[in-house]
Amino acid sequence: MDKPLIHMENLTKTYHIGENVVRALQGVSYSIRAGDFMAIMGPSGSGKSTMMNILGCLDKPDSGRYVLDGEEISDLDRNQLAALRNRKIGFVFQSFNLLSRTTALENAELPLLYAHVGGKERTDRAMAALAAVGLKGRECHKTNQLSGGEQQRVAIARALLNNPSLILADEPTGNLDTKTSEEIMGIFTKLNEEKGITIIMVTHEAEIGAKAKRSIHMRDGRIVREEVKA
Amino acid sequence: MIIKNALHFLRILRVSLRALARNKMRTFLTCLGIIIGVGAVIAMVSIGAGARAAVEKRFENMGTNLLSVRGGSRNIHGVRTGASGWVRLTVEDANAIAQLPAVEAVSPSVGTRAQVVYLNKNWSTQIQGTGQDYLLVRKWELEQGTYFDESMVRSAAKVCVIGSDVLKNLFDEGEDPLGKTIRISRVPFMILGVFKSKGDTGGFGSRDDFVAIPYTTAMKRLQRADNIQSIDVSAMTAALTIEAKSQIEDLLRIRHRIPDGGEDDFTVMNMAEIAEGAADATNILTILLGSIASISLLVGGIGIMNIMLVSVTERIREIGIRMSVGAKERDILLQFLAEAIVLSMMGGLLGIGLGVGISRLMKYVPMFSTIQAVVTPGSVLLAFLFSASVGIFFGFYPARKASKLDPIEALRYE
Structure with missing residues (x-):
């Protein structure tokens, strides 16, 4: 039980962009337990995206x-990394990254295509997941017919x-207005509290970061x- | 496991089909390259096969005991003189051949083209100088009238027998041509008879479109030369053609004073050989036409590669998304390869339709009316397999490029 979900030990990463050497990560060590809700904060260029x-x-x-x-x-x-992403990680991006001109259902079921699950x-499962995020009845809408909040859902x-062990959200509210942002954050909080899914979220907005248990x-x-929330 | 993989493949294929369905116009235009390529290959090969069949049928009708003797290049002490030293056959050669035991009959042959005029009508046709035994040698019959006899040949009489096409073009329907005078290159000839039509057995031009006159007259009046171009010979029986051939060769070697081991200055061909030669020629023609058509198939393939490269670039973000949710390299490769293969196979199938259609319509084009284009299953299969391989070959590079993208870069791509 004590084993952490994520264990990072002295991670380094260096990029070479032309003549410039960018040291994106300079020895990061950290552990995250299953069921945590964590925000990674920092200015651009701080290495959080890396x-x-x-x-x-x-x-x-x-x-x-x-x-x-x-x-x-x-x-x-x-x-092997692709297979691991497929089984254990769910991504939520700032720019949604949905397939355009494709229905909500087809977008939602994409991971199962690559998990070799098909048919009914x-x-x-995709219908159930869409219903869980409040999109019941909108399954067959194309993504470009949906609002930003709906797309993020x-x-x-x-x-x-x-059923990933980890959801990684990269500025999930970056393209949304305040009200929609709160709705989306509400979904994350609910998933974390009710289903115990570990969530790691990158953001530079203090208000959004404050929704997490720790940052x-x-x-x-x-x-x-x-920082650990009281 | 196999069933699971097959199912997975079908699901990926569905993704490819949807992508193609989203860009219908582009899909069609890309297919068009293959459609035209495959259509052209099938049509060309069919026409070639039709031409071959026509040639074979034509020679079949000529009789198998027919031989043709032609002059060849003269060889003086190993120096071949080429066309300028062409040995001409003489009337004496023909008469000598006629005396050979295996030979049934001979007909010296002198041919030229000329304008034939009757009253106010005129027609350009083949003028064939022949001997009196032409009908026997060529297994031909007359529709009406008589053929010129030996005395007319000897006296170089200005008489002729016309083919049914010439009859149609110079005389009104129902008009009796016998005894009428036509002018061949301004020389008046009296019509003695009309050949029975051999019908459109196909091939290159009609065989009823000619006028036969005594070869002596042809030499004197039209050719103004004292030698003949070739000698048609019929052997006693079909089984004796080989024997007749060697007798003719022995005779002409003596007559032309060719020493032992010297090269013949003439050639004797039997119809089987001539037919074979003509069939070979049409085969070469078929291969040539097919190759040219294949080039358009190749161009169609390059079109597919071009569109797939554009498609991959357009969909880099989509590829990133798919990779982020767990698509492996193989999944992406398969998706884009399947698109290319579907494009080329669709083009292949429609192209087969086009090719078969062209082959069917060919008989309505006057120039090709005598050729019955034959669509062979082999050519259809070949064209289809070729187009599928074109899809795999030209689709592979773009698909591989897509599968090797870096997911982070792809997700960030605008």
Whole structure:
């Protein structure tokens, strides 16, 4: 029980952009328990996006260890990482990242396509997930016919579909107005509290960050401060 | 496991089909390249096969005991003189051949083209100088009248026998041509008879479109030369054609004083050989036409590659999204490859329809009216398989490019 869901140990990541060397991560160590709701905060260029990419198994660190749910990430290849994302991670992006001109249902069921689940089971599970985020009756709308808030709900439904252990949200409210932002945050809070899903969210808005149980602040590729909500 | 993989493949294929359905116009235009390519291959190969069949049928009707003797290049002490030293066959050669035991009859042949005039009508046709035994040698019959006899040949009489096409073009229907005078290159000829029509057995031009006159007259009046172009010979029986051929060769070698081991200055061909040669020629024609058509198929394939590259670039973000939710390299590769293959196979199927349609319509084009285009299952299968491989070949590079994208870059792509 004591084993953390996420264990990061001395992670480093360096980018070479032309002549410039960007040290995005300079030795980050941190552990996150299952069921946590954490915000990663910090100004742009602080390394939070890089950390997000590594946490989401979209990228690998140059050095250090990253263990997700007991699996060592550094040893995996592209396809193994894809399979891991499929099984364990749900993404929610600032710009929604839905397939355009495609229905909400088709978007939501996408992870199951790559989990080799098909037919009625896939549709049923996608319908249930869409209903859970309050989109019952809008399943067959194309994404471009949906409002920003609705689109983000579709994205959350998609993230939930494979029962992931972890949801990674990258500025999930960045493109939404205040009211919609609160609705979306409400969904996250509910998922965390009622279903115990671990949520890690990147944001630079203090108000949004305050909804999380805990937050870490980053600067220049290092964690500089940790706050735990009372 | 196999069933699971097959199901997975079908699901990915559905994704590809939806993408194609979203861009119907683009899909159709991309297919069009393949449609035209496959259609052209099938139509060309069918026409070639039709031409071959026509040629074969034509020679079949000529009789198998027919031989043709032609002059060849002269060879003086190993120096071949080429066309300028062409050996001409003489009337004496023909008469000598006629005496051979395996030979039934001979007909010296002198051909030219000329304008034929009757009253106010005129027609350009083949003028064939022949011997009196032409009908026997060529297994031909007359519709009406008589053929010129030996005395008319000897005296170079200005008489002729006309083919049914010439009859149709110079005389009104029901008009009796016998005894009428037509002018061939301004020389008046009296019509003795009309050939029975051999019908449109196909091939290159009609066989009823000619006028036969005594070869002596042709030499004197039209050709103004004292040699003949070739000698048609019929063997006693079909089984004796080979024997007749060697007798003719032996005879002409003596007559032309060719030493032992020297090269013949003439050639004797039997119809089987001539037919084979003509069939070979149409085969080469078929291959040539097919190759040219294949180039358009290749161009269609490049069109597919072009569109797939554009499609991949347009959908980089989509690829990123798919990768982020767990699509493996293989899944992305399959999706785009399937699009390319569907494009080319759809084009292939429609192209087969187009090719078969063209082949069917060919007989309504006057120029090709005698060729019955034959659509062979082989050519259809070949064109279809070729178009499918074009899809795989030209679809692979764009699909691989898509599958190798970095998910982070792809997600950020605007």
